Amino acid sequence: MALQPQRTVAELKELRALTGNEAGAQRVAWTDTWLEARAWLRTKLDDLPVETHMDAAGNVWSTLEGASERALLIGGHLDSVPNGGWLDGCLNVLAGLEVLRHLCDTYGGRPPVTVRLVDWADEEGARFGRSLLGSSACCGTLNPDDERGRTDKDGVALPDALRRCGVELDRMHEAGTELQNAAAYLELHIEQGPVLLDLDKPLGAVLGTFGVERHAVTFHGQAAHSGSTPMERRKDAFLAAAKMSPESYAIAARRGGVCTIGSCTTKPGIVTSVVEECRITLDQRHLDADALAMMLADAKGASERFAAEGRVTVNWDRLWRIDPILFDGALIDLCDEAIREVCGTSHRLPSGPLHDAAEVARAGVPTVMMFVQSLHGISHNKIEDTQEEHLELAVAALAKLADKVVARLGAQG
Known part of the structure; x- marks a missing residue:
């Protein structure tokens, strides 16, 4: 045989x-x-x-x-x-x-x-x-x-x-x-x-x-009428969350890892309202534990910066991790x-x-x-x-x- x-x-x-x-x-x-x-x-x-x-x-x-x-x-x-x-x-x-x-x-x-x-x-x-x-x-x-x-x-x-x-x-x-x-x-x-x-x-x-850091990142803004609210007065949670996509890719490229924003949900989720809440899921991966930790820290820092720029707040919830x-x-x-x-x-x-x-x-x-x-x-x-x-x-x-x-x-x- x-x-x-x-x-x-x-x-x-x-x-x-x-x-x-x-x-x-x-x-x-x-x-x-x-x-x-x-x-x-x-x-x-x-x-x-x-x-x-x-x-x-x-x-x-x-x-x-x-x-x-x-x-x-x-x-x-x-x-x-x-x-x-x-x-x-x-x-x-x-x-x-x-x-x-x-x-x-x-x-x-x-x-x-x-x-x-x-x-x-x-x-x-x-x-x-x-x-x-x-x-x-x-x-x-x-x-x-x-x-x-x-x-x-x-x-x-x-x-x-x-x-x-x-x-x-x-x-x-x-x-x-x-x-x-x-x-x-x-x-x-x-x-x-x-x-x-x-x-x-x-x-x-x-x-x-790869080690994995997987989180839900939720931005909290304020719902408002999409027709009567001036652009400069809005607290748009989606706008802050949207900035995370190119930034996450830039972080991954800088640190030599990979990342994915796999889902995005909004509330109230109607076309006539500014987004009050936007939840994205972020998956970050790297073979080096220190580099993975820096990717996570970079992403958290970016989210807080985008939240401040948009006059919204942000919180992170860990979904899963493995070294x-x-x-x-x-x-x-x-x-x-x-x-x-x-x-x-x-x-x-x-x-x-x-x-x-x-x-x-x-x-x-x-x-x-x-x-x-x-x-x-x-x-x-x-x-x-x-x-x-x-x-x-x-x-x-x-x-x-x-x-x-x-x-x-x-x-x-």
């Missing part, structure tokens, strides 16, 4: 046909289509001498027992966003499956260390708005009380949807035992952006994931080396999106990610795509990286 990267491409297409439609992938976590995808994966695992089970958080683990209990983990997620692409998440799992086959064959079914493939539950958070659900439970950062009240668009409660799939919210933390012998974690993913595309490089080694997560330096070097051996060139880059790998790294497990080029630089969209040649290179490079890590861990005893 020699490594067959083309088999991974064929299986990706098979999964697309099974769980997608003309609008894209439909493997939303905790739905029947997602369960169907997982059942399909189990049929592929039946040909290997692995033990497969679902943990208390809904993550599915397939374990190839080795001479040592120390474990190399290879992970990904089968779930998708609605109308998503054919590669996001599932490439990680199916490439990992092929590497599992390769290691099983290479070592006659018993490698020097244990190798485990994990399909994380609900990485996307598409149905209930809570990303990295299964991995955060396993890695100890999930607080059930923070999630208990979540409902989907149809009013279904998160605990009820979990229970239907055999998961109890208040027991999800028990999945943490799965990391007891974890010695390294590898994850392959499409880049979801244009960096590798613009550099004309198939693969890259990922340095870590930058840097991956393991030795594994980054091995990843870069494996990529160069397979395709002759590599590039080191950060990840703007979060991934399950970030949670695993936060739990103290040495971690690295590998990116493969995304055509169009687009993901979470049915046009998401990667050249098949690059997909095959990615599988080969992931296998090469796994070989290196197994050898290193085996030598450590």
